[in-house]
Amino acid sequence: MAGYLVFVVFMTVLSKARGEDLAAPTLSVKPEIITESGSVTLHCQTPVPVSRCLYSFKKAPFKTMLCRQTINGSELLSLLNINIPAEINVACSYLNATASPLSEKKVISVRDPGPPTVSVHPSVIPEFSSVTLYCQPPLYVSVSSCSFYTLSGLEWARSSCTRTLRGSDLLKNDQSAPAEVQVKCYYTEQNEEMSPSSHSDKAIVAVKVLAPPTLTLDLSVITEMERVILHCRPPSYVSASLCNFYTVSASDEKHLEATGCVQNLTGSDLFLGNESPPIEVQIQCLYTVNQKTSPHSDKRTIMVTATKITSTTSPPSTSTLFYPETNTGTQAHVTGSETAAHDSDNLTATNSLIKTLVILLPAGGVAVGCVLLVVTFFCTKQRNAIFSVAEIQPDVQQEEKLTEARSCHFADNIFKQRC
Known part of the structure; x- marks a missing residue:
């Protein structure tokens, strides 16, 4: 073995003297951190096919192993005669007529397992x-x-x-x-x-323990046709999707259909039986989780009133127009606003007859136009005289004015126009 190591050293020196003709291998280690009972795989990747590789560990002689070698942490510690925790540097080379240069160094950490x-x-x-x-x-x-x-x-x-x-x-x-x-x-x-x-x-x-939910309402007063949103809220640590709602009274209880922890109901849905508004309805809720039912929530009260009826009939007019009577001693009263209204009517009538005159002049001649103009002027003057007084005295002049007004009405009927 000692002779083999001398040979390797000699070949390495010779390779360097030749200008390092061989390419260096590439070393990988997986995983880089292991425990004493864990294992690491060393892979020395050479540019040419070789059967075995040389591994260099710090403070240890070269060790010949497979170019892809798995070794556990306890073997590494024993090889280097060290204890955990340890950081071990390793490099590799290969032989191909001469020894190749060493690869880049890698570090293997051998650690205590540590607590989870x-x-x-x-x-x-x-x-x-x-x-x-x-x-x-x-x-x-x-x-x-x-x-x-x-x-x-x-x-x-x-x-x-x-x-x-x-x-x-x-x-x-x-x-x-x-x-x-x-x-x-x-x-x-x-x-x-x-x-x-x-x-x-x-x-x-x-x-x-299962704590009671919290019941909230978006409205506290509704009609029997309006809707209210009920929300049954379990505690934050509870994941519940099924809730039950109840309307309660002193002697009865009604279970509302369970369709989740939010309900949208009308006022009439809350009635216990044949009640009619106005009525106060008390509501409670609970939730279910893993087939276990929670306590009931506190009671909340909703006032259900009768459906509102909105009238569409317009209020009667407060303005009254009194026309003069034919009997002696009768008084006629015309307010300032009513007089203005009648003045406006007179102006409208005059304008209308003037337009009629313009149309008739070419067709009926000058004589008919003049007659219409005189009648229009006479009727307008008499109508203004009647409505401009606040009180009419029963005398001869009143009777004459009434006669003239009747004549004007007669002219209206003949020419189909208002004076």
């Missing part, structure tokens, strides 16, 4: 809901199994490193919710079944 990390999700659960436990070993450790246990004395040994349990499974016979359960874990490496790892820190699972 335990975690729980969710950390707060009802007694009949589930929690998942995770035992996470270091990434460089090859694990065969994990074990979980509680500080109260329960254990689930040699199982998967992920385990799902119910809240009640974490409680011993003498425990009941609410309770805080402390959980730890450890793992076992492959090929080290009798040497479990150190234990993790603790994680806490809070196991709670």
Whole structure:
């Protein structure tokens, strides 16, 4: 062996003297971090086919092995006569008439396995809901199994490193919710079944009873045809999708259809029987999780009133126009706004007759147009005289004005126009 090493040294010096004709190999190590019981694969990739390779470890002679060689951590520690933790430098070369240059160095870390990390999700659960436990070993450790246990004395040994349990499974016979359960874990490496790892820190699972939900309403007063949104909210640590709603009275209870934890109902849907509005309705809700029913929520009250009826009839007019009577002693009263309205009517009538005059002049001649103009002027003047007074006295002049007004009305009928 000593002669072989001398030969290798000689060939290496000779290769350098020749200008390093051979190309250096490439070395890879996987994984780069191992435990004492773990293994690492060394792969010396040569540019030419060779059967064996030479490995150089720091502070150790060359070691001839396969160019693809698997070696465990304890062998490396024994070869170098060191203890963990250790950082080991390694390089490789090959022989092809002469010794090749060394590859680039790689580092192999041999570490203590170290404790795992335990975690729980969710950390707060009802007694009949589930929690998942995770035992996470270091990434460089090859694990065969994990074990979980509680500080109260329960254990689930040699199982998967992920385990799902119910809240009640974490409680011993003498425990009941609410309770805080402390959980730890450890793992076992492959090929080290009798040497479990150190234990993790603790994680806490809070196991709670099913608390009542909170009931909220978007409206507190509705008609029997209006809608209200009911929302049954379980506690934040509860994942529930099924809720039940109830309308209650002193002597009766009505179960509303369960279609989730949000309901959109009309006022009439809330009636217990044949009631009629106005009526006060009290509502409660509860939720179900894992076939377990929660306590009822507090009661909320909704006032259901009769459907509102909106009138579309316009209010009667408060303005009244009194026309003069024919009897002696009768008074006529015309308000200022009514007089203005009549003045407007007179102006409209005059304009209309003037337009008629313009049309008739070419067709009927000047004589007819003049007659119409005189009648229009006479009627307008008399109508204005009638509505411009606030009080009409029973005398001869009043009778004459009334006669003239009747004549104007007669003219209106003849020419189909208002004076």
